[in-house]
Amino acid sequence: MTDSRPARIWSLVAAQAALHGGPVSAADACMAAVAAVEVTGAWLIAARGAEAGHLMRVTDKASELLAELQMTLGEGPGPDAAASGGPVLASDLDETEANRRWPAFAPAARQAGAAAIFAFPLQLGAIRTGVMSLYRMRSGPLSAFQLGDALTFADTATLLLLDAQDQPAHAAGSAEAGPGGQPANLTRHRAEIDQATGMLTEQLGVGIAEAFLRLRAYAYAHDRGLSDLARDIVARDLRLSPDPDPRKDTQA
Amino acid sequence: MDGELLSDTFVELTDTMVVGFDVIDFMHMLTNRSVQLLDVSAAGLLLADPRGELRVVAASSEAARLLELFQIQNDEGPCLECFRTGQSVQVADLAAVAHRWPQFAPAAGRAGFGAVQALPMRLREQVIGALNLFRAAPGALDPADIRVGQALADVATISLLQERNMRHTDTLNEQLQTALNSRVIIEQAKGKLAERLGLDMDQAFSLLRESARTSNRRLSDLAQAFVNGTDSLAGVKVTGSQPRLPGPRPPRLPGS
Numbered sequence: 001m002t003d004s005r006p007a008r009i010w011s012l013v014a015a016q017a018a019l020h021g022g023p024v025s026a027a028d029a030c031m032a033a034v035a036a037v038e039v040t041g042a043w044l045i046a047a048r049g050a051e052a053g054h055l056m057r058v059t060d061k062a063s064e065l066l067a068e069l070q071m072t073l074g075e076g077p078g079p080d081a082a083a084s085g086g087p088v089l090a091s092d093l094d095e096t097e098a099n100r101r102w103p104a105f106a107p108a109a110r111q112a113g114a115a116a117i118f119a120f121p122l123q124l125g126a127i128r129t130g131v132m133s134l135y136r137m138r139s140g141p142l143s144a145f146q147l148g149d150a151l152t153f154a155d156t157a158t159l160l161l162l163d164a165q166d167q168p169a170h171a172a173g174s175a176e177a178g179p180g181g182q183p184a185n186l187t188r189h190r191a192e193i194d195q196a197t198g199m200l201t202e203q204l205g206v207g208i209a210e211a212f213l214r215l216r217a218y219a220y221a222h223d224r225g226l227s228d229l230a231r232d233i234v235a236r237d238l239r240l241s242p243d244p245d246p247r248k249d250t251q252a
Numbered sequence: 253m254d255g256e257l258l259s260d261t262f263v264e265l266t267d268t269m270v271v272g273f274d275v276i277d278f279m280h281m282l283t284n285r286s287v288q289l290l291d292v293s294a295a296g297l298l299l300a301d302p303r304g305e306l307r308v309v310a311a312s313s314e315a316a317r318l319l320e321l322f323q324i325q326n327d328e329g330p331c332l333e334c335f336r337t338g339q340s341v342q343v344a345d346l347a348a349v350a351h352r353w354p355q356f357a358p359a360a361g362r363a364g365f366g367a368v369q370a371l372p373m374r375l376r377e378q379v380i381g382a383l384n385l386f387r388a389a390p391g392a393l394d395p396a397d398i399r400v401g402q403a404l405a406d407v408a409t410i411s412l413l414q415e416r417n418m419r420h421t422d423t424l425n426e427q428l429q430t431a432l433n434s435r436v437i438i439e440q441a442k443g444k445l446a447e448r449l450g451l452d453m454d455q456a457f458s459l460l461r462e463s464a465r466t467s468n469r470r471l472s473d474l475a476q477a478f479v480n481g482t483d484s485l486a487g488v489k490v491t492g493s494q495p496r497l498p499g500p501r502p503p504r505l506p507g508s
Contacts, residue, residue: 005303005304084426084430085430085433085434085437085476086426086427086429086430086431086433087425087426087429087430088426089422089425089426090422091422121433123433124436125433125436125437125439125440125479126436126437126440126441126475126476126479126480141421141422144302147302147425148302148303148304151301151302151303151429152303155303190321191308191317191435191439194436194439194440194443195439195440195442195443195446195453196443197440197443198439198440198441198442198443198444198445198446198447198479199443199444199446199447200443200447201440201443201444201447201479202444202447202448203447207480207481208440208479208480234443234453
């Protein structure tokens with residue numbers, strides 16, 4: 001039941017990319033999410049770290065307007081998701097709570113045609129790559145199944161945005177293997193991977209996003225599982241060197 | 253059971269829920285207090301990710317964490333059964349249930365556990381996770397211990413909702429995701445600190461918690477600032493009682 005979700009979502013994203021014949025990007029995850037999660041539209045803001053970010057994709061006129069409203073007014077589910085590090089699920093913008101929380105944005109969003117907005121931070125711990133927002137003309141919460149799918153679309157978009165930041169180091173994701181040669185599955189992802197990523201910031205003298213990219217690039221180049229590799233790093237059996245050539249990394 | 257420790261624990265729990273609340277720190281404390289209060293040697297806490305998987309959110313020891321992980325990965329064991337049925341599961345003698353959980357029972361034995369009690373975390377009709385109590389020696393947990401254990405599991409459930417609107421499933425899902433992501437941030441910070449100071453992960457975690465307490469900050473905020481480099485944790489010192497690496501390795505379970 002659970003193993004198939006990331007694979008199913010990945011194939012939807014890859015199919016979306018095939019429509020325009022280009023490489024798979026986070027914009028495809030945003031587009032594919034609209035039909036799969038049964039919402040009216042979506043938009044995706046890509047950001048690096050603390051940067052304000054740029055609007056990478058809107059799926060329709062209303063989502064463009066909603067994105068602009070949030071930026072202009074400086075409030076809304078998107079900014080809150082970016083600040084809190086968790087999704088913001090505003091299933092009814094007519095509710096008092098939504099109006100108290102976003103006094104300017106909530107009425108403006110309703111006027112723009114949104115009855116519900118669901119914003120998902122694109123992140124992996126302290127790694128922040130942006131926010132994906134979905135809107136629907138009809139109010140009401142996402143079903144448990146839709147929420148699980150939406151989160152998995154967000155995971156996929158996160159990995160794709162990270163890959164896009166690092167084009168020269170390794171090739172963009174292929175439709176078969178998922179981004180960076182790793183299956184787009186962050187739920188199976190475990191404490192060791194996060195710990196190893198943290199360790200690599202020190203070993204390589206780089207930021208957390210770069211450390212994660214190096215970990216994945218090494219796993220890809222040496223045809224190893226990410227968790228397996230992470231365990232070796234955490235056990236201090238393997239250190240990566242600051243040299244960008246992963247072949248120079250030393251086995252202890 | 254130590255009545256004074258029990259009342260102290262509940263005072264401490266409610267205090268934590270008021271000021272500078274950090275859900276992961278809180279759940280970690282819950283697993284530690286479970287071990288101190290109840291006749292168990294380890295405790296682990298699992299939460300359901302809305303993506304459809306269970307995740308280990310807190311554990312009193314590395315052995316307990318690995319055993320929880322083992323169940324998730326092998327898709328069998330009392331904690332999973334407790335989560336799926338929403339009912340508590342008691343196993344007084346793990347050696348006697350190898351037929352029921354052919355992979356989990358021997359793995360638990362190798363990790364040094366003889367009995368387990370799994371308690372559901374429920375919110376109305378929804379099961380959101382489980383608190384699992386492991387005993388070194390075989391034997392059923394005392395009914396009074398089970399009641400207190402369930403109360404601790406209930407407190408853990410409520411802590412996810414904090415001050416927010418209880419009737420919203422939206423709120424619960426938001427908090428769950430935020431909690432799961434702070435767990436990731438804390439693991440990243442543990443790795444960075446462990447590498448910098450030559451510590452193992454448990455020592456790094458203790459130092460982070462200590463530092464959060466001393467500076468009166470939320471654990472996840474401190475972890476985030478440390479990972480991003482906006483806080484170098486310059487004042488953090490390794491005290492003499494903490495052995496530096498190479499120390500004992502955590503036990504490795506097959507397939508974990």
